[in-house]
Structures are given as structure tokens and as C-alpha cells.
Amino acid sequence: MSNIRKMIGVCPQFDILWDALSSEEHLHLFASIKGLPPASIKPIAEKLLADVKLTGAAKIRAGSYSGGMKRRLSVAIALIGDPKLVFLDEPTTGMDPITRRHVWDIIQESKKGRAIILTTHSMEEADILGDRIGIMAKGRLRCIGTSIRLKSRFGTxxxxxxxxxxxxxxxxxxxxxxxxxxxxxxxxxxxxxxxxxxxxxxxxxxxxxxxxxxxxxxxxxxxxxxxxxxxxxxATLEEVFLNIARRAELESATAEGTVVTLELESGILVEIPVGARFVGIPGTENAENPRGMMVEVYWQQDGSGTMCISGHSPEMRIPQNVSVLYEPPSQVLGRGQRRVRGSVIDYESSD
CATH class of the missing domain: 3.30.70.330 (RRM (RNA recognition motif) domain)
Structure with missing residues (x-):
């Protein structure tokens, strides 16, 4: 266990600090737990406090710190003792932009000679710090690769x-x-x-x-x-994340039957699975255009992270060389007012 403590550093999502202890006392305590030689603890703690800009608050109780100061102390604790594996869970939450950029520089410098696993909701942070980036949606790892690779593969x-x-x-x-x-x-x-x-x-x-x-x-x-x-x-990594999340939502929606209503300019109400990008419109087929019409649906995330429709393209013909990913068993829902269930067109693979 003592060897594991020396090898691993952790910055949890929520700060695990003692309000009555100062930042200096925190670092001394964790340095002792990791088995650092007593003579080296003070200079190492002073260097880390300087790195995270807490030298002026070194002897002030952590209970009086702001949220950003607590996060900086948690990052310093994770790095003390030169661990070979570091876990950082949203390390820059609550920091102002200038301090966040400074902590990014610390993390970037700390990558040398060790592995750092960082989780974040900030796509900018992931893009700047991540050598390899994995994106999770609906509890599953959906992709992993370099920033450029993910943008090329999943961007528009x-x-x-x-x-x-x-x-x-x-x-x-x-x-x-x-x-x-x-x-x-x-x-x-x-x-x-x-x-x-x-x-x-x-x-x-x-x-x-x-x-x-x-x-x-x-x-x-x-x-x-x-x-x-x-x-x-x-494309930005934010767009890549949105595309991955949308596809995950579509996979779940087609399995569970979760739909939302899209209102077209023609007045037709189309029920579509959440996350569907290209949607076929039933009833638009004719002799000249046997496959009918479709629209591209634009999605965004609201404040709670839920996918919602932000708009749609003008109606366009469904190409002959694309297939249907999902088609509901019944398409016509209402009488009088035109209300239908749309099909999901596999147009993305032909982009």
C-alpha cells in the first residue's frame, strides 16, 4: 500500500480538505503519508505552493479559501511526491480564466515522465491538454484518439x-x-x-x-x-462532442421509442427519435421523386445537457444511394392536422 501511495496522485471532483489546516499543513501531511524524507518536505511544499499561486495564503486556513483556491490546493496535493500516475477530476472548476490558464501550464509541464488521466466538461481544456481524448456518452466510451483524429472522423x-x-x-x-x-x-x-x-x-x-x-x-x-x-x-472539439452525444441519444431513442416533435414550415408535424440528423418525411413520395423528401435537423444541448432541436434545413430530395437506419411501423398518426412519424436516413455515411 505504501508503494501505491507513492505512485498515485488524486485530485477528486470535490475538494477533500480540512478547514482548520492551512495549505502548507495540507502539503506537509500528504507528503508524510507518501513517505517523503522529512528534510525534503518543506522545499517541495514551497515549490508546489508557488506553482499553484498559493504562497501568499500558505498559512491561512483552507476553510476561508475561495472555490478556485481550493481546487489549486487539490491539484498541488495530487502532484506532491512526484507520482507516476495522476488522476485529475475536473481540476479547474471554479477558476477564473487567468488562473485556469496558469493551472493548464502546470499540468502540461507535469505530463513529463508520468501518465495523467484528466476528466473535464470543458472541450477547450481537453483540446489543449489531451494527447489522447476519450469521449463518453450514455455511460459508454464512444471514441478515443488525438484531437485532430477525432475532429477529422466525427466533425462535420x-x-x-x-x-x-x-x-x-x-x-x-x-x-x-x-x-x-x-x-x-x-x-x-x-x-x-x-x-x-x-x-x-x-x-x-x-x-x-x-x-x-x-x-x-x-x-x-x-x-x-x-x-x-x-x-x-x-471543426471544434465541442462540435465533435455534440455529434457523439447526438448519436448516442439516437441509439437510445430508437431502442426506447423516445421521440420529439419537429414542426416543418409546411405545417407538417413530424415525430422523430431524439438525435436523428436526417429525417425522411412520409407522404412526400411521387412518381418524379419516388423516395420522397427529407430535412436535416440541427441539435443543441440545453442548460441541463438535454438534446433539443435548434432548427432544420429546407426540404430536399432523399438521394437514391442512401439507406434507412430506422423506420417506425406506423407512420401516419393524425387526421385533419398532418402528423406523421419520420424515418431516420443514413445520409451521414455518404457525407
């Missing part, structure tokens, strides 16, 4: 932001329509966000081979389109 594509010159769109500049047509013609994408100063596009991964030639021509025509800057990057 490449995020491109085109910024305009200052006089753009104020009446003296050129119209934004030629740029939108350029993206539509070459990549078949529309802007997901359009402001006076910029436009943002999502380019699917299957267009990657076209990007070199596309951006070469776009840079050549910068002055024609009134462009001041072009940025290209992968």
Missing part, C-alpha cells in the same frame, strides 16, 4: 471563414453574392453564418481533394470578391 468538415474589407457590404463595396456563388459552384456549400464583416462555410470532408485548387483560385480573386482574410480549420 472544414470550417472556412472569409473576412471582407472594411467597405464591404456598406454600399461602396462589391456584393457578397459572387462569393456565395463561387462556393456553391465549386464546393456546393452555402454559408452557415453571414455577417457584414465575414462569412463562414462548412466544407464536407469528401471535398478535401478539391481544396488546394479551390483556395488557390480564391486567393487569386481576393480583390474581386473584396476579401481581406481567409481562415481554414477543422
Amino acid at each position: 468538415g472544414f470550417i472556412t471563414t472569409v473576412s471582407f474589407l472594411e467597405n464591404k457590404n456598406d454600399g461602396s463595396g462589391t456584393s457578397p453574392e459572387p462569393l456565395k456563388r463561387f462556393f456553391k459552384k465549386h464546393l456546393k456549400v452555402e454559408p452557415i453564418e453571414e455577417k457584414k464583416a465575414f462569412m463562414t462555410f462548412v466544407i464536407p470532408h469528401d471535398k478535401e481533394k478539391l481544396l488546394a485548387g479551390f483556395f488557390e483560385e480564391l486567393q487569386y480573386r481576393e480583390s474581386e470578391f473584396g476579401i481581406s482574410d481567409i481562415q481554414l480549420g477543422l
Whole structure:
């Protein structure tokens, strides 16, 4: 057991501290438990307190600390004794942005020569600190890999932001329509966000081979389109997490029959499983379009983490080369008012 104590450091989700002890006394106590030589305890504790910016509060009782100060002390306790395996459970909860960034630097430096397992709800924290990132949803590990790998595999594509010159769109500049047509013609994408100063596009991964030639021509025509800057990057880890959570919700919803109602602009009410992204609309089939119409549903998480609908795309034809992931046994629900149960289209695998 004494060897295990020396090898492992733990920062629990909730601070396990004694209100009557100071931060200095906490570190001395845990250093003794880990079996550090008595002569080395004081300098090691002083260094750790300086690292987590608690030197000025070293002799103040921990019961009077703020939440952020307690978290910093818990991180210092986890690192004392140079453990080879460290568990950090949401180590920066309650910290202000400046202190959080400082603790990230400490954790980054502490990775050398040891393994650190960190759990967090902050995708920014995971992206900065994680060499390998695992995402859990519905109690299961859904994926694991580097940040770039996860963004490439589970993100919607490449995020491109085109910024305009200052006089753009104020009446003296050129119209934004030629740029939108350029993206539509070459990549078949529309802007997901359009402001006076910029436009943002999502380019699917299957267009990657076209990007070199596309951006070469776009840079050549910068002055024609009134462009001041072009940025290209992968999807955020936040988006990756949302996609993973949505797929987990869909898996659970199709098994349990959990549905929500999507109201289309045509007035049709479509009941769909929670997390369904591409939904087929029953009753839209005809001789010209035998597979019918579908919409893409946009999801977000509310304050409690529950998936909810944030919007949907215009209706579009269901392609011939996609399959149906889920189709309810009965599709028509109501009379008078059009209320139907939608099918889930496997369109993501063809993106």
C-alpha cells in the first residue's frame, strides 16, 4: 500500500480538505503519508505552493479559501511526491480564466515522465491538454484518439471563414453574392453564418481533394470578391462532442421509442427519435421523386445537457444511394392536422 501511495496522485471532483489546516499543513501531511524524507518536505511544499499561486495564503486556513483556491490546493496535493500516475477530476472548476490558464501550464509541464488521466466538461481544456481524448456518452466510451483524429472522423468538415474589407457590404463595396456563388459552384456549400464583416462555410470532408485548387483560385480573386482574410480549420472539439452525444441519444431513442416533435414550415408535424440528423418525411413520395423528401435537423444541448432541436434545413430530395437506419411501423398518426412519424436516413455515411 505504501508503494501505491507513492505512485498515485488524486485530485477528486470535490475538494477533500480540512478547514482548520492551512495549505502548507495540507502539503506537509500528504507528503508524510507518501513517505517523503522529512528534510525534503518543506522545499517541495514551497515549490508546489508557488506553482499553484498559493504562497501568499500558505498559512491561512483552507476553510476561508475561495472555490478556485481550493481546487489549486487539490491539484498541488495530487502532484506532491512526484507520482507516476495522476488522476485529475475536473481540476479547474471554479477558476477564473487567468488562473485556469496558469493551472493548464502546470499540468502540461507535469505530463513529463508520468501518465495523467484528466476528466473535464470543458472541450477547450481537453483540446489543449489531451494527447489522447476519450469521449463518453450514455455511460459508454464512444471514441478515443488525438484531437485532430477525432475532429477529422466525427466533425462535420472544414470550417472556412472569409473576412471582407472594411467597405464591404456598406454600399461602396462589391456584393457578397459572387462569393456565395463561387462556393456553391465549386464546393456546393452555402454559408452557415453571414455577417457584414465575414462569412463562414462548412466544407464536407469528401471535398478535401478539391481544396488546394479551390483556395488557390480564391486567393487569386481576393480583390474581386473584396476579401481581406481567409481562415481554414477543422471543426471544434465541442462540435465533435455534440455529434457523439447526438448519436448516442439516437441509439437510445430508437431502442426506447423516445421521440420529439419537429414542426416543418409546411405545417407538417413530424415525430422523430431524439438525435436523428436526417429525417425522411412520409407522404412526400411521387412518381418524379419516388423516395420522397427529407430535412436535416440541427441539435443543441440545453442548460441541463438535454438534446433539443435548434432548427432544420429546407426540404430536399432523399438521394437514391442512401439507406434507412430506422423506420417506425406506423407512420401516419393524425387526421385533419398532418402528423406523421419520420424515418431516420443514413445520409451521414455518404457525407
